[in-house]
Amino acid sequence: MRRTLAASTLLAAVSLSSAAFAQTPANGDFRPGPEKPLVQKNCTACHVATQVTAKRKTAEQWGETVEKMIGYGAKLSDAEFESVVGYLAKNYGPDSPK
Numbered sequence: 001m002r003r004t005l006a007a008s009t010l011l012a013a014v015s016l017s018s019a020a021f022a023q024t025p026a027n028g029d030f031r032p033g034p035e036k037p038l039v040q041k042n043c044t045a046c047h048v049a050t051q052v053t054a055k056r057k058t059a060e061q062w063g064e065t066v067e068k069m070i071g072y073g074a075k076l077s078d079a080e081f082e083s084v085v086g087y088l089a090k091n092y093g094p095d096s097p098k
C-alpha cells in the first residue's frame with residue numbers, strides 16, 4: 001500500500017513537472033497544425049522541442065533525421081512517419097522563418 005502510494009505520488013509529480021516544462025516558452029513550442037499533437041508527443045520524449053524547432057531541413061533531411069530518431073527508439077508507424085516528416089518539412093523547412 002505504502003509503495004503504491006509513493007509510486008503514484010511520484011508519477012503525479014513527474015507529470016506535473018513535465019507539463020510545466022513543456023509550457024515554458026524557452027523550451028519552444030511546435031507550430032500549429034493537425035500533426036502538432038503527434039509531433040509533440042513523439043518528439044519531446046527524449047529532448048525539448050527546441051532541439052527540433054531550431055533546425056531547418058528539407059523534407060529529405062527531415063526524413064533522415066526522423067529515421068535516426070526511430071533508431072534511437074522513437075515509435076512511429078509508417079503513416080505517422082509520413083505525417084511527421086510532412087509537418088516538419090512544411091513548418092521547419094529551409095525557407096521557414098526562425
Ligand code: HEC
Binds near residue numbers: 042043046047069088
Ligand atoms: C528515443 C529518444 C528520442 C526520440 C523519441 C526523439 N529523439 Fe531526437 N534526438 C535523440 C537524441 C539522443 C539526440 C542527440 C543525438 C543526435 O544528434 O543524433 C537527438 C537529436 C535530435 C535532433 C538534432 C540532431 C539532428 O540530427 O538534427 C533533431 C532535429 C531531433 N532529434 C529531432 C527529433 C524529432 C523530429 C523527433 C520526433 C519524430 C525526435 N527527435 C524524437 C533522441 C530522440
